Amino acid sequence: MTGHAGGVAARPPKPGRSLVLPVGTFLFLVLTWASISEEFGIGLVSRLSTSVPIFLARGPETLAALLRPNWGFLPQTVEPMLETFRMAVIASVIGCGVALPVAFLASRVTAPNLAIFLADRGILSVVRAIPDFLYALVFVFAVGIGPLPGIAALILFNIGVVAKLQSETVDGVDVGPIEAARASGAGRLQTIRWAVLPQVLPHYVAYSLYTFELNIRASTVLGIVGAGGIGRLLFREYKFFNWSNVSVIVVELFLFVFVIELVSIILRRRLV
Amino acid sequence: MIRFENASVTYRGGVHALKDLTLEIPDGQMMVIVGLSGAGKSTLIRAINGLVPPTEGDVIVDGISVRKASAKQLRVLRSRIGMIFQTFNLVKRTSVLNNVLMGRLHTTGTVRSLLGWYKPADVEIAMQALERVDIVEKAYARASNLSGGQQQRVGIARALAQEPSILLADEPVASLDPPTSHVIMRDLQRINRELGITTVVNLHFLDLAKLYGERIIGLRAGELVYDGPGAQADEHVFRDIYGRSLSAADVMGEDAAPAVAL
Ligand SMILES: Nc1ncnc2c1ncn2[C@@H]1O[C@H](COP(=O)(O)OP(=O)(O)OP(=O)(O)O)[C@@H](O)[C@H]1O
Ligand SMILES: [Mg+2]
Numbered sequence: 001m002t003g004h005a006g007g008v009a010a011r012p013p014k015p016g017r018s019l020v021l022p023v024g025t026f027l028f029l030v031l032t033w034a035s036i037s038e039e040f041g042i043g044l045v046s047r048l049s050t051s052v053p054i055f056l057a058r059g060p061e062t063l064a065a066l067l068r069p070n071w072g073f074l075p076q077t078v079e080p081m082l083e084t085f086r087m088a089v090i091a092s093v094i095g096c097g098v099a100l101p102v103a104f105l106a107s108r109v110t111a112p113n114l115a116i117f118l119a120d121r122g123i124l125s126v127v128r129a130i131p132d133f134l135y136a137l138v139f140v141f142a143v144g145i146g147p148l149p150g151i152a153a154l155i156l157f158n159i160g161v162v163a164k165l166q167s168e169t170v171d172g173v174d175v176g177p178i179e180a181a182r183a184s185g186a187g188r189l190q191t192i193r194w195a196v197l198p199q200v201l202p203h204y205v206a207y208s209l210y211t212f213e214l215n216i217r218a219s220t221v222l223g224i225v226g227a228g229g230i231g232r233l234l235f236r237e238y239k240f241f242n243w244s245n246v247s248v249i250v251v252e253l254f255l256f257v258f259v260i261e262l263v264s265i266i267l268r269r270r271l272v
Numbered sequence: 273m274i275r276f277e278n279a280s281v282t283y284r285g286g287v288h289a290l291k292d293l294t295l296e297i298p299d300g301q302m303m304v305i306v307g308l309s310g311a312g313k314s315t316l317i318r319a320i321n322g323l324v325p326p327t328e329g330d331v332i333v334d335g336i337s338v339r340k341a342s343a344k345q346l347r348v349l350r351s352r353i354g355m356i357f358q359t360f361n362l363v364k365r366t367s368v369l370n371n372v373l374m375g376r377l378h379t380t381g382t383v384r385s386l387l388g389w390y391k392p393a394d395v396e397i398a399m400q401a402l403e404r405v406d407i408v409e410k411a412y413a414r415a416s417n418l419s420g421g422q423q424q425r426v427g428i429a430r431a432l433a434q435e436p437s438i439l440l441a442d443e444p445v446a447s448l449d450p451p452t453s454h455v456i457m458r459d460l461q462r463i464n465r466e467l468g469i470t471t472v473v474n475l476h477f478l479d480l481a482k483l484y485g486e487r488i489i490g491l492r493a494g495e496l497v498y499d500g501p502g503a504q505a506d507e508h509v510f511r512d513i514y515g516r517s518l519s520a521a522d523v524m525g526e527d528a529a530p531a532v533a534l
Binding site for chain 2: 183184186202
C-alpha cells in the first residue's frame with residue numbers, strides 16, 4: 001500500500017467489554033437462589049423421595065393404559081377434533097392475515113414513520129404479554145362457552161407471535177432492492193410488495209404454519225376453560241382416569257402435528 | 273437537462289460531501305465522474321434523483337427543482353430517471369421479469385401492482401428492455417441464479433423499463449471482472465447513443481472513464497476540479513484530480529479492453 005505517511009497507525013482500543021463474566025455471574029446467582037427454595041432444587045429432592053414410590057406403585061398401570069389406546073373411543077373424538085381443526089384454521093387465516101400488515105408497520109425498514117413504528121411495537125408487546133388461556137377466560141366470560149371465544153383468543157395469540165417474528169425478519173432484509181424501487185418512483189405499498197415481500201415470504205409461510213401447529217396444541221388448554229375443541233373431552237377423560245381414552249386423543253394430536261410439519265417442510269422447500 | 277446551481281450537500285454529522293457545485297449536463301450526453309473514494313461521486317449522482325437532496329443551492333432536472341419538489345413530484349421525476357447500482361440491487365428470490373417489471377410500477381395502479389397484475393403492454397416493455405441487453409432468455413429464471421454480469425444487465429433492463437430520459441449509474445462495474453465490465457459499459461454506451469438517454473456514470477478506473485466518457489468531470493473533496501472531453505483527459509489531468517501520482521490500481525488494464533493510452 002502507498003500513501004501511509006508516518007508509518008503504522010495506532011491500533012484502536014477494543015470496543016466495550018465482554019458480557020460473559022457479568023451475565024455468567026448473574027445466571028449463577030439466580031440459579032442458586034432458585035435452588036434453595038422449598039419447591040425446587042434441594043426441596044425437590046426430598047419431595048421426589050416420597051412421590052417416586054407412589055408413582056412406581058401406580059405408574060405401570062397408568063402406563064399400560066396409555067399404551068393400550070381404546071380405539072372404540074375414536075368416534076367420540078371425531079367431532080371435537082374437527083372443531084379444534086376448524087378453530088385453528090379460522091384463527092390462523094385471520095390472525096396471520098392481520099399479522100402481515102401489522103408486521104410491516106412494526107419494522108423500521110417499512111414503517112411510514114417513527115410514531116407508527118413505536119405504537120405498533122408497543123401494542124404488540126402488550127398483546128404478546130397476555131397468555132392465550134387468559135384471553136380465552138376473558139372471552140368465555142364475555143360471550144359464553146363454545147368455540148367462538150377460543151377462536152378470538154387464538155387470533156390475538158397468532159397476531160402477537162407472527163407479527164413479532166415477521167417484523168424482525170423484515171428488519172433484516174436487503175435494503176438494496178428497496179432503494180432501487182424508491183429510485184424508480186414506486187410508491188410505499190408497491191415497494192413493500194415487490195422489493196420486500198419476495199424476500200420475506202418463505203419466513204412468513206413458515207411462521208404461519210408454526211402458529212397453526214401451536215393452535216392445534218393450544219386447543220387442549222382452551223377446552224379446559226370452556227373455549228371449545230378437543231380439550232374439553234381430553235380434560236373429562238383425564239378426570240375419570242380413562243387413560244386409554246386420553247391416549248387416543250394424544251395419538252391423534254401427535255399425527256396432526258406431524259402432518260403439519262410435513263406440509264411445512266414441503267412448502268418451505270418449494271418457496272425458499 | 274440537468275443543472276446543478278450552487279448545489280451543496282452536507283450530511284448529518286457535518287460531512288460536506290458536495291460543495292457549491294455548478295454544472296450543466298445537456299440532454300443525450302454520456303458523462304463520467306471520477307474522483308478518489310469519498311470525493312462525493314455517489315452524492316452527486318443521488319442528488320439528481322433526490323435520494324440525497326441538496327441542502328443548499330438546487331438541482332434542476334428537466335425544469336423541476338429537486339429540492340422544492342413535493343413527494344408526488346419527486347416520484348414523477350424519479351420515474352423518468354433510471355438508476356443502476358454497484359451491487360445490482362435485484363430482488364434475488366424472484367424472477368428476472370418481476371425485477372424488470374419494477375421499472376413499470378410508477379405507471380401501475382396500487383391495486384394492480386399489489387396483485388402483480390401488470391398490463392400486457394407493460395410486460396411487453398419489460399421484455400423489450402431485456403432484449404436490449406440481450407438477456408431475454410433468462411426472463412423466467414430466478415435472479416439469484418444469474419452471474420454478476422447478467423445481474424447487472426437485468427439491473428439495466430429494470431432502469432430501461434422505466435422508459436427514462438436520464439440514466440444514473442453508480443460504479444456499475446465495480447463488482448465485475450474486466451471483460452464483463454467492458455460488456456456492461458458498451459451496453460450503456462449503446463443505449464446512450466441509440467436512445468439518446470442522458471447517462472451519468474461513476475467510474476473509478478481511469479482507462480474506462482477515458483474510453484467511455486464523452487465528457488469527464490473530476491471531483492475532489494466535493495469540489496469540481498476538472499471538466500472536459502474524455503478524449504483530452506490525459507495522465508496529467510487525472511493526476512490533478514487525484515492530487516497524487518497514478519498507480520496500476522487506478523486502471524483496469526485488461527487485454528479484453530480496446531487499447532487506450534493513458
Ligand atoms: N449517508 C451518509 N451520512 C453521512 N456521511 C456520508 C453519507 N454518505 C456519504 N457520506 C460521506 O460523504 C462523503 C462523500 O461520500 P460519497 O459516497 O459521495 O463518495 P464517493 O466519491 O462516492 O466515494 P466512493 O468512491 O468510496 O464510493 C464521504 O466523506 C462520506 O463519508
Ligand atoms: Mg460512491
